[in-house]
Amino acid sequence: MQAAPPRHLQSEAEPERCSAQQTVTLFRHEPLLLDCGQPVCDVRVAYHTYGEAREHATLVLHALTGNSAVHEWWPDFLGAGKPFDPDTDFVVCSNVLGGCAGSTGPSELPTLSGQRVKLTLRDMARVGRALLEHLGVKKVRVIGASMGGMLAYAWLLECPDLVERAVIIGAPARHSPWAIGLGTAQRSAIQAAPGGEGLKIARQIAMLSYRSHQSFQQTQAGQRVPGVPAITSYLEYQGEKLLARFCEKTYVALTEAMDAFQPSDAELRGIQVPVLSIGISSDVLYPASEVKAHAALLPHSTYWELDSIHGHDAFLMDAQDLPERVRDFLHA
Structure with a gap:
């Protein structure tokens, strides 16, 4: 997605x-x-x-x-x-x-x-x-x-x-x-932290479902920054990236439509x-x-x-x- x-x-x-x-x-x-x-x-x-x-x-x-x-x-x-x-x-x-x-x-x-x-x-x-x-x-x-x-x-x-x-x-x-459970968790994150932080967390949850264990093992193993796992910095980056271009109300509306x-x-x-x-x-x-x-x-x-x-x-x-x-x- x-x-x-x-x-x-x-x-x-x-x-x-x-x-x-x-x-x-x-x-x-x-x-x-x-x-x-x-x-x-x-x-x-x-x-x-x-x-x-x-x-x-x-x-x-x-x-x-x-x-x-x-x-x-x-x-x-x-x-x-x-x-x-x-x-x-x-x-x-x-x-x-x-x-x-x-x-x-x-x-x-x-x-x-x-x-x-x-x-x-x-x-x-x-x-x-x-x-x-x-x-x-x-x-x-x-x-x-x-x-x-x-x-x-x-x-x-x-x-x-x-x-x-x-x-x-x-x-x-x-x-x-x-799939409905994943969407519910993402919308709950947005509801709990409106104004952007929740959308970033929702994106992080979603990104975990968009890839696989093998994929992350190949692409996100190790560290990019000392003390920070590569997967952590990757998810944080994806959250920030989506927040810069997307709307949390749209995210909620579209995921609800898919679930329904x-x-x-x-x-x-x-x-x-x-x-x-x-x-x-x-x-x-x-x-x-x-x-x-x-x-x-x-x-x-x-x-x-x-x-x-x-x-x-x-x-x-x-x-x-x-x-x-x-x-x-x-x-x-």
């Missing part, structure tokens, strides 16, 4: 035919009805596009702390000959409703009975649909990893008429008690489009067995497993031949 890979893995320059971030205000005349029953007007959506506008597009769904700038956090997937090729594809990625990278955030949403409204992944999918209509897109291939993968499930359920096929990476169809997304087996069996579901062998947040079991409920699914020691974040830091697998499926 990290937003970006290490700097040395990022592209040196933005790919050609990449738009600057754009912003549009949707639902100006007819409100968006949230799942909680609250209508919302004037929803701001920040997004990037890559390539020439077309009626068929590839829709990229970002992870928990991600944004719409695919070229910054997934360079292995964007470019000539890659899964998202601006020379032949129209690629769209937007910051989700409730995000803090340009789209309408939690503080801008109305309250219900004095409490902030709770967003759902289906709400986010409906906002995404409105953006595609604004862009003139009529059919999409959807791909998402981590939270983006769960959001892809929401797209498959909410917008079956738009989605031609989907790739879901390192994500289950619904959160297990283990609980489609039934019957709903999953009703998904009729081809789906490539990808587990990660060392993922402790979303074990590969869980990802595979949910994929098995889909009538037209293919399962593949990325063999990496680097846990959940392997889709960012150790992709191996994952881009080729995704490219071949998306363009089959």
Whole structure:
């Protein structure tokens, strides 16, 4: 769920035919009805596009702390000959409703009975649909990893008429008690220490679930500063880094939405489009067995497993031949 890979893995320059971030205000005349029953007007959506506008597009769904700038956090997937090729594809990625990278955030949403409204992944999918209509897109291939993968499930359920096929990476169809427990602990940290310190602790908890024992043994053994274990300084750095660019209200809203997304087996069996579901062998947040079991409920699914020691974040830091697998499926 990290937003970006290490700097040395990022592209040196933005790919050609990449738009600057754009912003549009949707639902100006007819409100968006949230799942909680609250209508919302004037929803701001920040997004990037890559390539020439077309009626068929590839829709990229970002992870928990991600944004719409695919070229910054997934360079292995964007470019000539890659899964998202601006020379032949129209690629769209937007910051989700409730995000803090340009789209309408939690503080801008109305309250219900004095409490902030709770967003759902289906709400986010409906906002995404409105953006595609604004862009003139009529059919999409959807791909998402981590939270983006769960959001892809929401797209498959909410917008079956738009989605031609989907790739879901390192994500289950619904959160297990283990994943909900981790989210609860992170939100408790934010509630106990609002104003930033809690968000840093939440990030540290999350980072432990994004990697694996073997990964940390390889990358965080020993000390960087005398008397301070490397893993300690690493977690402190990750907490500070997230605090500098993220919003604790967004963190709470999005993790709650993920925990609440609980489609039934019957709903999953009703998904009729081809789906490539990808587990990660060392993922402790979303074990590969869980990802595979949910994929098995889909009538037209293919399962593949990325063999990496680097846990959940392997889709960012150790992709191996994952881009080729995704490219071949998306363009089959």
